[in-house]
Amino acid sequence: MPRRRDVLKTLSSIPLIGSLVPAGVASAAPAGRNFLKELGVPPIINGAGVYTMFTGSLMLPEVVDTIRQMSTEFVRIDELHDRVGECIAKMLGAEAAMVSSGAFGALQLGTAASITGTDVAKMERIPDIRGMKNEVVTQKSHWFPYNHAIRNCGVNLIEVETAEQMEAAIHNRTALLLFLNKAERKGKVGMEEFIAIGKKHNVPTMNDIAADVPPVENLTRSLKMGFDLVAVSGGKGIRGPQSSGLLYGRKDLIQAARMNTLPHSDRMGRGLKVNKEEMVAMMVAIESYLKRDHKAEWAEWERRVKTMSTAVTKVKGVKAERFLPEIANEVPHVRVSWDQSVVKLTPDDLKQRLRDGAPSIEVIPGGYVPDTVEIASWMLKAGDAEIVGRRLYEELSKAS
Numbered sequence: 566m567p568r569r570r571d572v573l574k575t576l577s578s579i580p581l582i583g584s585l586v587p588a589g590v591a592s593a594a595p596a597g598r599n600f601l602k603e604l605g606v607p608p609i610i611n612g613a614g615v616y617t618m619f620t621g622s623l624m625l626p627e628v629v630d631t632i633r634q635m636s637t638e639f640v641r642i643d644e645l646h647d648r649v650g651e652c653i654a655k656m657l658g659a660e661a662a663m664v665s666s667g668a669f670g671a672l673q674l675g676t677a678a679s680i681t682g683t684d685v686a687k688m689e690r691i692p693d694i695r696g697m698k699n700e701v702v703t704q705k706s707h708w709f710p711y712n713h714a715i716r717n718c719g720v721n722l723i724e725v726e727t728a729e730q731m732e733a734a735i736h737n738r739t740a741l742l743l744f745l746n747k748a749e750r751k752g753k754v755g756m757e758e759f760i761a762i763g764k765k766h767n768v769p770t771m772n773d774i775a776a777d778v779p780p781v782e783n784l785t786r787s788l789k790m791g792f793d794l795v796a797v798s799g800g801k802g803i804r805g806p807q808s809s810g811l812l813y814g815r816k817d818l819i820q821a822a823r824m825n826t827l828p829h830s831d832r833m834g835r836g837l838k839v840n841k842e843e844m845v846a847m848m849v850a851i852e853s854y855l856k857r858d859h860k861a862e863w864a865e866w867e868r869r870v871k872t873m874s875t876a877v878t879k880v881k882g883v884k885a886e887r888f889l890p891e892i893a894n895e896v897p898h899v900r901v902s903w904d905q906s907v908v909k910l911t912p913d914d915l916k917q918r919l920r921d922g923a924p925s926i927e928v929i930p931g932g933y934v935p936d937t938v939e940i941a942s943w944m945l946k947a948g949d950a951e952i953v954g955r956r957l958y959e960e961l962s963k964a965s
Contacts, residue, residue, distance in 0.1 A: 607924075608925075609927050610926045610927070610945065610946075610953060612926055612927060612928045612944075612949070612953050613927045613928055613940075613941060613944070614896075615801035615802065615943075615944060617807070621800035621807040622800055622804045622944055623944070623946075624805065624850075628850050628853070631842070631845050631846040632842040632846050635841050635842040640841055642828050643828065645841055645844055645845070646663065646664070646823065646844060649664060649847070650663045650819070650823075653811065653813065653848055656851055656855060657784055657788065658789075659795075659814055660815055660816040661814070661815070661816040662814075663811070663812050663813070663819055664799070664810070664839050664843060664848075665796070665810040665839065666809070666839055667798055667799070667800070667810040668775035669714045669810070670714070670837040670839075671797070671811060671812035672711065672712075672714035672771070672773060672796045673714040673715070673718060673834065674812055674825055674834050675794045675796060676701060676715045676717075676720065676740070677718050677821070677825040677834060678818045678819070678820075678822040678825060679698070679701075679740040679741040679769045680694055680697055680741075681697070681821060681824075681825065682817070682821050688824060688829075688833070689831045691718055691825075691833040692717065692718055692833065693719060694720065697740075698739060699719065699721060699738050700721050700738050700740060701722050701723065701739075701740055701743050703725075703742070703745070704725060704726065704745075704753070706726070706752040706753075707743070707751070708724065709748075718833060726753055727753050727754065728762065731754060731759075731762055732762060732765075732766070739768050740768075741769050741770070742759065742763045742770045744756065744759055746772050746892060747891070747892040747893035749892060750891065750892070756772075760791040763793070769793040769794060769815070769818060770794070771792065771793065771794035771795070771814075772794070773796050774787060774795060775798045775801070775893075776798060776802075776893040776894055777892055777893050778797060778801065779859065781854065781855065784797065788813070792814060793815045794812060794813070794815065795812070795814055796810065796811070797810060797811050799847050799850060802896075803850050803854045805843075805847045805850030805851070806843045806846050806847065808839075808843060809843045809846070811851075822834075826838075827839070863896075866896055866897045866942040866943050869945055869949075870898065870899045870950075871887075873942075873950055873953055873954040874899050874954075876951075876957060877901050877954060877957045880908065880962050881907065882907035883901065883902075883908060883961055883965075884903065885900070885901050886899070886902070887899055888900055888933075888939075890933060896941065897942045898941050899939070900933075900934060900937050901940070902934075902936065902938075903961065908964050909964050910961065910964035911936075912936055915957075919957075926953055928940045938957075
């Protein structure tokens with residue numbers, strides 16, 4: 566197999582390599598191009614919210630500008646990662662922070678850090694963690710599909726229900742205690758007791774608050790309460806790059822998490838790559854989010870809910886209810902319901918008609934309450950609430 570050095574030497578000897586590029590390709594620019602039209606992918610009105618299947622949130626203009634600016638320079642990635650982490654940590658009042666590949670990447674790296682510490686030999690063995698700390702304890706009510714990020718590190722996930730069971734499950738192989746913020750009111754072990762158990766047994770605690778911003782206070786609440794690590798998505802309410810997230814908390818654990826990922830080659834997190842553009846863009850997104858007029862933003866979301874509700878309730882037998890989801894995605898939503906003997910249309914039929922229409926509209930896929938159609942306000946763009954209200958009215962009217 567040829568060595569990299571030999572390949573580079575060969576390439577450097579090729580004259581006028583730029584002339585090998587087909588005419589027009591190198592100068593092709595996106596100005597004026599409609600990529601979605603070219604690709605045959607229709608844009609949608611996002612009445613669902615910050616679902617990854619609908620590409621999360623839209624980046625703020627200043628975040629997009631940051632990506633464009635950062636794309637023109639080379640840097641030492643570790644140096645940039647350090648400086649960005651320091652800036653974000655200062656903003657959040659954390660000992661340390663790092664930009665991750667989404668909240669999923671943050672969870673995975675936080676788990677790896679709790680297993681390996683700064684022991685490079687252990688890092689190079691993951692997910693073969695025989696002889697290491699190889700168990701993570703969580704509450705049964707806190708199980709969720711994304712705990713695959715935890716299991717990617719090779720650990721056994723131990724589920725318990727009570728504080729007594731949790732303490733009994735902790736031993737010298739316990740790497741981490743995992744808490745799911747949105748399930749805070751479901752488990753028998755509350756946040757304060759959970760943290761206290763971790764400190765009593767000297768086991769790190771990590772809180773997953775992926776979609777739990779807003780409110781803005783949630784960014785710092787977990788740290789103030791005493792969690793060692795916090796994982797959050799960057800591409801939801803914060804409106805950073807969709808592929809970004811944050812892991813922040815204890816300095817030694819963030820250092821270990823950094824050592825488990827890029828630019829190091831033989832590490833579990835090598836594929837959880839975050840580029841220079843995303844790092845700085847995430848920093849800018851946090852700056853912007855903390856400075857945002859959250860009251861004005863909330864008022865606009867309420868206006869959108871009222872607009873959609875007013876339009877749809879003009880149809881006889883149709884009801885509209887404003888509601889807030891509990892903890893995760895905690896912003897104003899509208900829930901539409903109707904008597905199907907009067908309006909002869911099922912909620913699934915209505916969702917499909919909205920999806921098939923022009924413009925195509927997506928609402929919450931599963932929903933919080935069966936046999937309803939629910940729409941989130943916060944990812945709608947200017948004018949979208951009026952369009953969604955009109956389309957709901959049209960389809961329900963035709964079926965009544």
